[in-house]
Amino acid sequence: MTIAPKxxxxxxxxxxxxxxxxxxxxxxxYVDKRDVFPHTEFEGIKIHDWGKWEDPFRLTVDAYxxxxxxxxxxxxxxxxxxxxxxxxxxxxxxxxxxxxxxxxQGVTPLEYTAHRNFAYLARHLNGPGPRFAALCQxxxxxxxxxxxxxxxxxxxxxxxxxxxxxxxxxxxxYLSVPKSFFDDALSAGPFEFLIAIGFSFEYLLTNLLxxxxxxxxxxxxxLPTMTFGFSAQSDxxxxxxxxxxxxxxxLEQDEGNVPIVQAWIDKWFWRGYRVTAxxxxxxxxxxxxxxxxxxxxxxxxxxxxxxGGLFADLAFYGITPPKHVDDAIAEKETLSHQVYWTLYQFSxxxxxxxxxxxxxxxxxxxxxxPDTFEQLYQPLWAKEEKNIEAGGRHFWRGLPQLCQVCQVxxxxxxxxxxxxxxxxxxxxxxxxxxxxxxxxxWIFEREPEKYxxxxxxxxxIYQGSCGGPTLPDVLQWYGLEEGDSGEYKGSxxxxxxxxxxxxxxxxxxxx
Amino acid sequence: xxxxxxxxxxxxxxxRQELYGDDQLVxxxxxxxxxxxxxxxxxxxxxxxxxxFWNGVVVPFAEEDPDFDAAAPRVWTLHGAxxxxxxxxxLAELGVGHKDVIGTRVAA
Amino acid sequence: MTATPAATRTVxxxxxxxxxxxxxxxxxxxxxxxxxxxHMPGLVRISAPGRLVVTREAxxxxxxxxxxxxxxxxxxxxxxxxxxxxxxxEIVIAWDH
Numbered sequence: 001m002t003i004a005p006k007x008x009x010x011x012x013x014x015x016x017x018x019x020x021x022x023x024x025x026x027x028x029x030y031v032d033k034r035d036v037f038p039h040t041e042f043e044g045i046k047i048h049d050w051g052k053w054e055d056p057f058r059l060t061v062d063a064y065x066x067x068x069x070x071x072x073x074x075x076x077x078x079x080x081x082x083x084x085x086x087x088x089x090x091x092x093x094x095x096x097x098x099x100x101x102x103x104x105q106g107v108t109p110l111e112y113t114a115h116r117n118f119a120y121l122a123r124h125l126n127g128p129g130p131r132f133a134a135l136c137q138x139x140x141x142x143x144x145x146x147x148x149x150x151x152x153x154x155x156x157x158x159x160x161x162x163x164x165x166x167x168x169x170x171x172x173x174y175l176s177v178p179k180s181f182f183d184d185a186l187s188a189g190p191f192e193f194l195i196a197i198g199f200s201f202e203y204l205l206t207n208l209l210x211x212x213x214x215x216x217x218x219x220x221x222x223l224p225t226m227t228f229g230f231s232a233q234s235d236x237x238x239x240x241x242x243x244x245x246x247x248x249x250x251l252e253q254d255e256g257n258v259p260i261v262q263a264w265i266d267k268w269f270w271r272g273y274r275v276t277a278x279x280x281x282x283x284x285x286x287x288x289x290x291x292x293x294x295x296x297x298x299x300x301x302x303x304x305x306x307x308g309g310l311f312a313d314l315a316f317y318g319i320t321p322p323k324h325v326d327d328a329i330a331e332k333e334t335l336s337h338q339v340y341w342t343l344y345q346f347s348x349x350x351x352x353x354x355x356x357x358x359x360x361x362x363x364x365x366x367x368x369x370p371d372t373f374e375q376l377y378q379p380l381w382a383k384e385e386k387n388i389e390a391g392g393r394h395f396w397r398g399l400p401q402l403c404q405v406c407q408v409x410x411x412x413x414x415x416x417x418x419x420x421x422x423x424x425x426x427x428x429x430x431x432x433x434x435x436x437x438x439x440x441x442w443i444f445e446r447e448p449e450k451y452x453x454x455x456x457x458x459x460x461i462y463q464g465s466c467g468g469p470t471l472p473d474v475l476q477w478y479g480l481e482e483g484d485s486g487e488y489k490g491s492x493x494x495x496x497x498x499x500x501x502x503x504x505x506x507x508x509x510x511x
Numbered sequence: 512x513x514x515x516x517x518x519x520x521x522x523x524x525x526x527r528q529e530l531y532g533d534d535q536l537v538x539x540x541x542x543x544x545x546x547x548x549x550x551x552x553x554x555x556x557x558x559x560x561x562x563x564f565w566n567g568v569v570v571p572f573a574e575e576d577p578d579f580d581a582a583a584p585r586v587w588t589l590h591g592a593x594x595x596x597x598x599x600x601x602l603a604e605l606g607v608g609h610k611d612v613i614g615t616r617v618a619a
Numbered sequence: 620m621t622a623t624p625a626a627t628r629t630v631x632x633x634x635x636x637x638x639x640x641x642x643x644x645x646x647x648x649x650x651x652x653x654x655x656x657x658h659m660p661g662l663v664r665i666s667a668p669g670r671l672v673v674t675r676e677a678x679x680x681x682x683x684x685x686x687x688x689x690x691x692x693x694x695x696x697x698x699x700x701x702x703x704x705x706x707x708x709e710i711v712i713a714w715d716h
Binding site for chain 2: 038039042043044189338341342345376380383386387390392394395396397398399400401402409410411419420421423425429431432433434447449450452453454455456458459460462463
């Protein structure tokens, strides 16, 4: 065996990317290209030159693997340290974990769905650049699924609500909101998916979802979640880039693509925005120590960065801000209060607990929502406090009306009128369908044949598809156990927490 | 506009009335209180009388609101117009269809 | 939406606050005139009008070792703007239009 002399080995990033990513593509010689990539024409998007796709990250397999491995090493060191030092005892409060329960049940399974769909794009897009970017993202999403499960599994040893998240994602009423959102994208064509998830979700809304969330974890002593969050977010910047490249590429390829893309932005902004309602209440109600209000976060991450920055950029292509964005802006002072008030009265049927915000918390809400909290929501909590004193606790004795599109209970109010519930009605094929907002109604009427198939939890319960006719039957079918649901005060989590923090008892004895 | 798809795209509604037999879904919306975060959804026979629907289905639900008064005079709306249900009328006779929304508030 | 031209519209980057990233943050601060640095729990946000540059040289100077721009992937949490350039020597975030 002869050893070849060492030549000048080092290629620049650009050259390496060209050689190791783009150049590995080939032209099919004995199969028609349309048969190789059969899904990239039916949506009406026209691509003339796939080679024009840019990947600023210029990733190659070796560089990708090297840095992802490093990210995982850093994360798992933190997870071990936290578990070994009984880190869960240094959280601000056990009630903090309600936010993490919603995250594990609602978001983690979406990561897995994203993994599947980006694998599909990695197979089905014609160009090697986008295929490789999609492949990396597919592997990232799988990594996120795994790291989130690993991170939160430590809490599952000590707290309720974490043990059945996968089945619950498929079954429980509030989790049908994120699930149906992603299923909607999953069942669209490859280009719509790119705009739905790659652009509208990853670029437009992901900061709103993750950054305050991870700061919240940091602020509440949850080091592992903060670390997985930032670890995932570092991939997220690549995903944002994929989303932004995708939209620019599609818009630049053909002028006829512009109205198609605009309609997808209009649709997917609103779809994604409705899912972030769950995050809004997390920020304002579920974090014992607050980072920033939903309103502030929405103004910073969405209004300033996206409307002020991004859409000014996209105006060049004739793209305008999403159709119902004004309704979203009008809601920023009411959204989180309405959503938490709803979760509060349904938490007997959820895998998390809720409680009346205490005096200090209500003061924070007054300070951050000077125009709405005291006038509209404080009286409701005052009434509930009296109700509790009289031995009650506000839990619904029935089921709510759901929006046919976003599947959130119809709790949202008319734009500009925070005391009137917004009800929209459409008739399709002789059947009545209700939606919660102008945005959801517009989405329904654009593609009614898609949304009439919605698996609405309330309707399914009444059809007998959810374990049986009574509430206990349904809760059993949800896999809820003692300590998962209901009121936080007096819950198993709170009792354990108090025991562990009682100075007279050795800590961790019940662990 | 129709769904752009790779094949025929025609699927039945997952909430259509026939899936509920002789029953239907009925929404009741208490428009003068935010105590209930949304309108309620009930399953009830189309042949059920208004008295049975109100006393047997709606009141047991609404009583959970400490301010609820079952005997208070009320204003009713259906399909955007006011109506006055009589106790002996059935839901079908009242014109309440599958998934309709009945609005109600205490009369001023 | 022609409010502000690309040259002055704010771009920015969120970086995980850590000892290892301190040199990166300092390098960005030193390289970009008029940038604003804001500390939030767990992260540092740097924004600048129109354009933000991370140069390998400035980072290496502060870090005291070789640093390849790929390593920026370990530091970045999020950004706003468009990644215009990412090569061996620099990363540029700016709006296009």
